[in-house]
Amino acid sequence: MINRYEKAPKPVYDELLKLVHDRDYFVLTTNVDHQFQLAGFDKERLFYTQGDYGLWQCSEPCCQKTWDNEETVRRMVSEQRDMRVPTELVPHCPVCGKPMTMNLRCDNTFVQDEGWYAAYSRYEDFLRRHGNAKVVYLELGVGGNTPVIIKYPFWKMTYQNANAFYICINLSESCCPKEIQARAVCINRDVGATLHELCL
Template sequence: MNKSTAGFCNAIEALGQALERADAVVVGAGSGLSSSAGLTYSGPRFEAHFADFIAKYHFRDMYTAGFYPYASPVEYWAYWSRHIYYNRYDLTPGRVYFDLLKLVRDRDYFVITTNVDHQFQLAGFDKARLFYTQGDYGLWQCSLPCHKKTYDNEKTVRRMVAEQRNRRIPTELIPRCPVCGRPMTMNLRSDSTFVEDEGWHRAHKRYEDFLKRHEGLSILYLELGVGSNTPVIIKYPFWLWTWQNPKATYACINLTDAAAPREILPQSIRIEGDIGEAIASLIP
């Protein structure tokens, strides 16, 4: 992204104007936002924390490592405890999250995100204005599941990281469901076993209520770093709601593929480039 170009400047100006006239802002955040904040899953960060797993299995990134069929639960949880720890507990939110909060803090806003790294809450966003649709690295659930409840994992994860040796955790730390005794698993949406607990449903209802309260008003749908893996959660609804509401504006900031259907192009603002740079340009 060349910030000196007229196209970028015009798009930033248009986005600033859309923010000012909006009655409400709905932020839709995908993995590109956390990548802009430095939460990368490959390269030096991955190599620094998972050198032993890389040496053994030649992994190239955390995604690959997370799906690997480890031979035993003690090795599986040795990997996953580190994955959780470094992507949920041992990190500070990137500047882009704090800048985004500055933009929306005094506005009527809501955030829907497919990210599971807790960055919004760590940066100070109001928990009552957040909806994490795909789960949370900080939660476990029964692998069956035998009941619709999730469990905080921080204390056990920290022990797993501290006490593991040779890519293995102590056997007694393997998490099991307190109800049925089956193995626990991550509360991450990957199939129909994902647990939508009471907290998930409360957040979902708050999101739906927010949308209903602002129907027909001037709304800015601000999409940040949303890719093509789960477009039905954020991207497609934002497009549809913009098309249905002449007062709405759809803004997309993404490193690549910042696109919009031709039906809503007159209501759209598209910025291709680093999200952090674009958001920082909006700060007075």
């Protein structure tokens, strides 16, 4: 409930939306909490590469399908007693009957359903349309856990497009290769504080 359906306590996502709402933007994220959507970002402009806490999948998995869990999660929260939920609310795959799990890329059982592929296609289309155009690759808080998803591709796309600019805001890992330093700004600060100042 907290990880997916409650809005973040700070206005970071709201302020980011204020900065990009009238631009041709697209969000690529490894976050699985859907805070972008809760803040009002257009769902068609989001690609959650690592999954979604709002979806269940078969733990096996027996198929490449996911199921929305909001209604059941809300019932679990309202009906739990002594840190337990009613047995009938424990999710099981409607296809094979095995236990369900979160749609989260943590091992080789991650399900990439039709929604995942549709979002991936929209992201690829955005990149295709902006391949040689003026574009800003804005990286916010990406660490060393999965740099191959956002950080390294943003560096490469900036390098390949003379009209591209790279901005990184990160409290402790703000950097870029020397090959793009002339078209980059690396800010070693808290993302929330920086976006707040930009909105003033």
